Amino acid sequence: MLITSVEITPIAVQDPPLLNSEGVHQTHALRSVIQVRTDEGLTGLGETYGDDQMLVWLRAVARKLPGTDPFATNLLMATVTEVMEELAGDSANEVPVGAGYPMAGAASSKTKAAVFSAFEVACLDIQGKALGRPLHDLLGGKVRDAVPYSAYLFYKWAEHPDAPYPADSWGEALTPDAMVAQARRMVETYGFTSLKLKGGVLRPGIEIDTVLALHDAFPDYPIRIDPNAAWTVDVAVEVGQRLEGALEYLEDPVGGTPAMAEVARKVSMPLATNMCVTAFEDIPEAVREGAPQVILSDHHFWGGMRQSQVLDGLCQTFGLSLSMHSNTHLGISLAAMTHFGAVSRSLAYSCDTHTPWQTEEIIVPGTLGFENGAVRVPDGPGLGVELDEDAVARLHEQWVKCGVRTRDDVTPMKAVHPEWTGETPRFTSL
Numbered sequence: 001m002l003i004t005s006v007e008i009t010p011i012a013v014q015d016p017p018l019l020n021s022e023g024v025h026q027t028h029a030l031r032s033v034i035q036v037r038t039d040e041g042l043t044g045l046g047e048t049y050g051d052d053q054m055l056v057w058l059r060a061v062a063r064k065l066p067g068t069d070p071f072a073t074n075l076l077m078a079t080v081t082e083v084m085e086e087l088a089g090d091s092a093n094e095v096p097v098g099a100g101y102p103m104a105g106a107a108s109s110k111t112k113a114a115v116f117s118a119f120e121v122a123c124l125d126i127q128g129k130a131l132g133r134p135l136h137d138l139l140g141g142k143v144r145d146a147v148p149y150s151a152y153l154f155y156k157w158a159e160h161p162d163a164p165y166p167a168d169s170w171g172e173a174l175t176p177d178a179m180v181a182q183a184r185r186m187v188e189t190y191g192f193t194s195l196k197l198k199g200g201v202l203r204p205g206i207e208i209d210t211v212l213a214l215h216d217a218f219p220d221y222p223i224r225i226d227p228n229a230a231w232t233v234d235v236a237v238e239v240g241q242r243l244e245g246a247l248e249y250l251e252d253p254v255g256g257t258p259a260m261a262e263v264a265r266k267v268s269m270p271l272a273t274n275m276c277v278t279a280f281e282d283i284p285e286a287v288r289e290g291a292p293q294v295i296l297s298d299h300h301f302w303g304g305m306r307q308s309q310v311l312d313g314l315c316q317t318f319g320l321s322l323s324m325h326s327n328t329h330l331g332i333s334l335a336a337m338t339h340f341g342a343v344s345r346s347l348a349y350s351c352d353t354h355t356p357w358q359t360e361e362i363i364v365p366g367t368l369g370f371e372n373g374a375v376r377v378p379d380g381p382g383l384g385v386e387l388d389e390d391a392v393a394r395l396h397e398q399w400v401k402c403g404v405r406t407r408d409d410v411t412p413m414k415a416v417h418p419e420w421t422g423e424t425p426r427f428t429s430l
């Protein structure tokens with residue numbers, strides 16, 4: 001079986017005004033849909049970031065794939081490496097990459113891992129379809145039947161000042177009470193049994209009160225807070241100490257492994273990250289420093305499903321735990337996340353997902369869903385999801401019209417607060 005063509009479709013989905021330490025989500029979030037077709041009539045699906053820079057990289061690799069074997073993912077890695085190194089010397093190919101992603105220039109190992117991942121997932125989808133086996137079987141078989149996700153809570157505005165569509169149904173959430181209401185709705189709708197609060201938005205004292213209010217309202221629920229490095233070490237230590245007994249882990253309170261280790265020595269809960277350990281080359285320092293103790297996997301930037309399994313193995317070797325990070329994503333990504341969650345042996349926590357914040361979808365309804373806060377692991381061939389081609393066409397049209405081309409949470413915040421810089425750490429006291 002050989003690959004005959006690869007289609008990369010940029011799409012834009014409506015995104016609510018969710019707040020984080022960098023600023024606010026744009027009116028639209030960008031994704032790329034990858035369709036790899038073969039001479040046996042099979043199509044493999046992938047989904048990843050949709051920034052202009054990512055599209056340049058994806059298209060350059062896509063051009064090289066016709067004529068290659070979808071089972072040859074080692075060869076795919078060699079092709080990605082070669083293409084990215086060629087692109088690296090050419091400044092026309094260096095568009096700034098969107099905020100929130102750990103990628104640097106074309107030649108960096110993190111970028112190669114992210115680009116490879118998009119195609120690896122699509123090739124694994126083809127392999128599973130060819131063999132009539134679910135993707136998790138290609139990774140050694142599932143160790144759980146359903147993958148638990150957490151309710152991802154965000155402080156938010158009621159609406160974007162400039163959205164070309166009506167406000168979302170969640171309303172404003174800028175107080176502890178409003179956050180408890182948001183959590184209740186998420187728990188009632190999806191059955192989640194753990195909570196993640198995106199912090200780094202309000203004064204740390206208010207965020208402490210928010211976690212305590214959530215803890216009072218959901219006393220048996222594991223809770224985590226993630227301010228994306230918006231705090232100094234002193235603030236992080238104080239928050240960690242005040243929230244003793246209320247947090248399962250503290251995620252990226254400060255930036256960089258040495259600062260994380262300093263905080264870890266003074267608080268009782270483990271520290272988690274998707275910011276200072278985002279590639280294999282970051283692991284030795286974390287092991288030497290003894291923190292962070294929880295690594296958030298993410299197949300989109302750790303180099304796909306099999307490299308995520310390597311990470312899983314390293315976590316076992318070095319006594320680290322695994323959780324899972326998410327960025328705004330749709331159903332192909334959720335399916336891939338769920339297959340990895342199904343085979344991971346170090347996964348010790350509910351995974352992150354932005355799913356509840358999306359009102360638009362690219363997979364046929366009913367193929368993937370939440371039950372008691374978990375997604376049942378798809379057992380159909382490959383990823384086990386079907387693409388809704390009409391939805392992709394509509395969301396591509398939306399991409400053409402919306403004008404958003406790179407993720408940038410700073411500029412829309414600056415439009416409302418001109419003094420905003422998005423720089424971290426932002427908070428030097430409670």
Ligand SMILES: O=C([O-])[C@@H](O)[C@@H](O)[C@H](O)[C@@H](O)C(=O)[O-]
Pocket residue numbers: 018019020100198226228274325326327328352
């Ligand atoms: O969606 C967001 O605003 C998140 O802050 C996202 O960009 C982060 O990458 C992520 O969810 C995280 O855990 O840091």
Ligand SMILES: [Mg+2]
Pocket residue numbers: 226228251252273274275325
């Ligand atoms: Mg995080």
